Amino acid sequence: MLVSNFRRKEAIPNHFILILFALLAVLPILVLFFNSIKPFSEFGLNPLGPPSEIRLQNFPDAWIAGEYTKIFFNSAKLVFGSVLLCLAVSLLAGFSLAKLNPKGSTVIAIYLLVGISIPAQLYILPLFLLWKELSLLNTHVGLIIIYSALNAPFATFLIRSYMIRLPDELFDAAKLDGANTFQIFFRIALPLSWPVILTAGLIIGLAVWNEFLFALTFITDPNFKPMATILFSFQARFENNYALQSAAAIMMVAPIAVLFMLFQRRFISGLTSGGLKE
């Protein structure tokens, strides 16, 4: 689009600068990947380069040392639980704010907007004490509820801004045919909204998978910890075994890398939609 405003000869220095920054972004991750397949003995001689001998055994070693069968399942449970619960409440609310416009819905919108900007540190301690009272500490259900609430405002606005563009005629026609509001929601709004459901689901899932502060605070029993906080304690436990550490980190990155390759546009547009406002 803007190609015309750079002359041809300028393209090379442009690429040069961009490549430098691309390397700054990618090389550290590449080093992590090299380290994950490097034999432990090679670290002293070759700290940054690719391994001379590929050792895939690091992965099963880390998997066993970190009891990752359990931990992976913990994280998966949190991700799926949060995505389902958060999507459910956000779809309902997004639909209502987009198409039903209840009286006073601006109050809800403002409440959720303020909710986004509240720093977690304001409420984390009372929430912790409340969760203790309700025996929700060290439970996945407790953390799923928290994650759903944390991500719900974002998801609601994302879904709302999508549903608001759905043609009103469809809804009017269904209404004339005698469908009630719930039927309209399930039969018309939901099937038409699958792109935004997918985007929102991916973003919520990513946020939950990577989340650290709440996982650190609300799950102290190692049996229930998710990947993020396990990796943190793993780093302390195997402080100098970089092969093991890196393999554990790569196991946390791999699912994200695969999903990112499949759904790049969705991730990028979803994650920046909050920054680009309604």
Next chain:
Amino acid sequence: MNLLSKKSYIAWYFVIPVVFIHLFVIGIPSILSLALCLTDWSGLGKINYVGFENFIELFDDRYFKKAIFHNILWTIIFLTVPVCIALMCAYLLTGIKRGQMFYRLAFFFPYMLASVVNCQIWKYLFHPIHGLGGFFESIGIEALASSPFTTKETSLYAAAFVDGWHFWGFLVVIYLTGMYQVDNHLYEAADIEGASKFQKFRYITLPMIRPIFIFSLMIIIIWSVPVFDYVYILTGGGPAYSSEVVANYLYTHAFVRFNVGYASAVGTLMFIYVIFIVGIFGLLRKLGWEI
């Protein structure tokens, strides 16, 4: 359109779940925190009302003041370094036909990774014996001989660097979206006038993306308040409070020392500051700034 000319209460059924869960997790605990900041509660036993004593104590607290200063530094760093780099890269990207998607993905990918992973990467790279330090030593250059995370003078900047490294790609994408909305005719006109690349950036691109640009500054200011992960994982606020930030300070008081009242006071101040910033930007918009 109104789907519910008759029974508008049904619309509320749809909103209740999200409001309920949000109030339960965020709304009510926030209000509790705003109330507890006036007490000296320790999480157990009697709750005593102490008025503004926590705040008076806070303004006298050397470490708290240090933490605030570090948060201000953090905000300034993020408002300058990643913003400048991202503006430059986004601007350069608009002039490139081939490989645009590759650059975009490369810049953005670190933003997708967990803080724990990013911290581990840089802890290794900044390790004096392994990582870059070891590499430099092997080629005979003495650099990074001690980890910047454990050096008093650099710990804060090192943590900010890692957080910024993971964050700036996000800004590139935002700015790029804005830059693609700029009318190409403006650039063509400038080309005829013989404007330089920098002049075009300064007098066309920057003014045209101002709404997105200002918005990104607001996000950075707000997001610099609860900064926690990178400091907690990389330095723990140390050594000797040299990288202490407000969120980490609060965390220590809340979950190590169980000073509920004191921690709530810190949280309340953070909240007031964020609302103040949002208010200022809202006011600027009302005054006719295109934000």
